[in-house]
Amino acid sequence: MREGLADDAALLARLRTGDARAFEELVTTYQHRLFGVALRMLGSRAEAEEIAQETFLRAHRALGEFRGEARLGTWLYAIASRLCLNRLAAASRRHEAPDETALRQQPAEGADAAAVLEQRELQAALHDAVAALPEERRIVVVLRDLEGLAYEEIAEVLGLPLNTVRSRLHRARLDLKAKLERWLP
Amino acid sequence: MAAVTCQDIRELFSARVDDALSADERARLDAHLATCAECAGEWLRFERTVGLLRATEPARAPAGFVDRVLAARPRPWYQRLAREVLVPWPVKVPLEAAAIVLVAGLAVMVFQRSPELQQAARPAAPPSEVTATSRDAPAPQPGGTLLSRDPTPPAPVTVPPAASAPAPASPSEVGRQREGKLSDESQRAAEPAPADARKELGAAYDRTIAAESFRQSPESRAKSAAPPDAAAKKDAEPDRGSAAARQSAPAPLALQKSGEVQRLTAATADVQARLVVADRVAAERTVRDLVARAGGQLVSRTDDGTATVLALAVPGDRWDDVKRDLENLGALRLEGRREERTGLVRITLRLER
Numbered sequence: 001m002r003e004g005l006a007d008d009a010a011l012l013a014r015l016r017t018g019d020a021r022a023f024e025e026l027v028t029t030y031q032h033r034l035f036g037v038a039l040r041m042l043g044s045r046a047e048a049e050e051i052a053q054e055t056f057l058r059a060h061r062a063l064g065e066f067r068g069e070a071r072l073g074t075w076l077y078a079i080a081s082r083l084c085l086n087r088l089a090a091a092s093r094r095h096e097a098p099d100e101t102a103l104r105q106q107p108a109e110g111a112d113a114a115a116v117l118e119q120r121e122l123q124a125a126l127h128d129a130v131a132a133l134p135e136e137r138r139i140v141v142v143l144r145d146l147e148g149l150a151y152e153e154i155a156e157v158l159g160l161p162l163n164t165v166r167s168r169l170h171r172a173r174l175d176l177k178a179k180l181e182r183w184l185p
Numbered sequence: 186m187a188a189v190t191c192q193d194i195r196e197l198f199s200a201r202v203d204d205a206l207s208a209d210e211r212a213r214l215d216a217h218l219a220t221c222a223e224c225a226g227e228w229l230r231f232e233r234t235v236g237l238l239r240a241t242e243p244a245r246a247p248a249g250f251v252d253r254v255l256a257a258r259p260r261p262w263y264q265r266l267a268r269e270v271l272v273p274w275p276v277k278v279p280l281e282a283a284a285i286v287l288v289a290g291l292a293v294m295v296f297q298r299s300p301e302l303q304q305a306a307r308p309a310a311p312p313s314e315v316t317a318t319s320r321d322a323p324a325p326q327p328g329g330t331l332l333s334r335d336p337t338p339p340a341p342v343t344v345p346p347a348a349s350a351p352a353p354a355s356p357s358e359v360g361r362q363r364e365g366k367l368s369d370e371s372q373r374a375a376e377p378a379p380a381d382a383r384k385e386l387g388a389a390y391d392r393t394i395a396a397e398s399f400r401q402s403p404e405s406r407a408k409s410a411a412p413p414d415a416a417a418k419k420d421a422e423p424d425r426g427s428a429a430a431r432q433s434a435p436a437p438l439a440l441q442k443s444g445e446v447q448r449l450t451a452a453t454a455d456v457q458a459r460l461v462v463a464d465r466v467a468a469e470r471t472v473r474d475l476v477a478r479a480g481g482q483l484v485s486r487t488d489d490g491t492a493t494v495l496a497l498a499v500p501g502d503r504w505d506d507v508k509r510d511l512e513n514l515g516a517l518r519l520e521g522r523r524e525e526r527t528g529l530v531r532i533t534l535r536l537e538r
Contacts, residue, residue: 057258151203185230
């Protein structure tokens, strides 16, 4: 289980005073998470980096408008998710081939050839299954099962009712189960 | 208790995975799974699917991502300005220092070559004072070469009858007018009493020459020639018996501010003349007379024992007459006549044996 969003009130306070080190700290803390969301949503590392960078730059510009009651992480995920969904909605994006390695897992050291092969196949299947999900379900399962956000956080990030989040998450998991039948007991 | 369908139970799977079921829901699910093999199998596969997802290695942003974000971040205006001005500093800082030195050097050079700027930079001083001071600065007087105005010389000239001199003061007045800006207080204070018409004439000549020297307008130069001429015609006949006195004593026609006038006259003589005569004393007397008759004047006199050098000034329109008279006195050799001269002709005449 991955850790949820940290309470970064102190970091937020420093950001609001224009502390340059605070912004660097923010990027360092959230770079992998935002990049991960974008990568699983878009399937391309180059596009994922572009989206992640744009997320931080927009956050930097909009720090003054950030509402203190929301968590910094939630806010950043919201920006990144919106950017990803907008990108996916663009017609030009629909014909691009996804990055084959987006969800690939590195095999453990010392694993035998058969296990390595099986692991690669499983990761490819996972990647394909996630990529095949409808976008509104994909973003929910990514935020929940890959990023570890709570239901309430996902509802806040996506601006959705809690029940819609639950419903979409459940449908996404059922879709994935159907696609991964071969790897299941 | 209402009947629970398999579909109802399977709707709880997600919440069960996330440990989000209430105690009742959890009890109901567990009871159903214990009795329904199909739902139990589905639950295992569902739980395994989520497990596979969560086991996925977290993605990592590429190396250098943070630096790229920080570089792309818009900076505060003062940081952008400093960066544009100074970075890369090993190049820009020396260039900017060189530019400052260059501009400073140019500014100093322009200042040094612009008298207007220097004038403006000085503490305020009336320009008229500066001009007057420089013009009134007395020239060094070479000993013995100048004939200073002496108030009590043996009177060498006769005062013309009042009737023949209808306006005795007019030459002085004319001269003063000609003088223009040069009529300063010191000059006026040194002016002679108007009783001696010849002295007045001298003063008029003095001022005329001085005015000429200061390059007055051509109109004023033209005017300057006429009055002395007219006055000289009315002049009494010269005193022929006091030549020796004239040689030993300063001539009465000597000029106020004569140092400057003499210097300027010598420096700017129109004619250098050499006259070889048998008797220098007699010749000098004759020269003085003919110059006076022509409305001219003796400006200065020098005698070095072998030659007598006379600085003379005659009206331009009488110069030809004077020249002819000089030729009658002896062998005359001339150099440097400025033909276009219409005002005074200044002559340096060297009398030799």
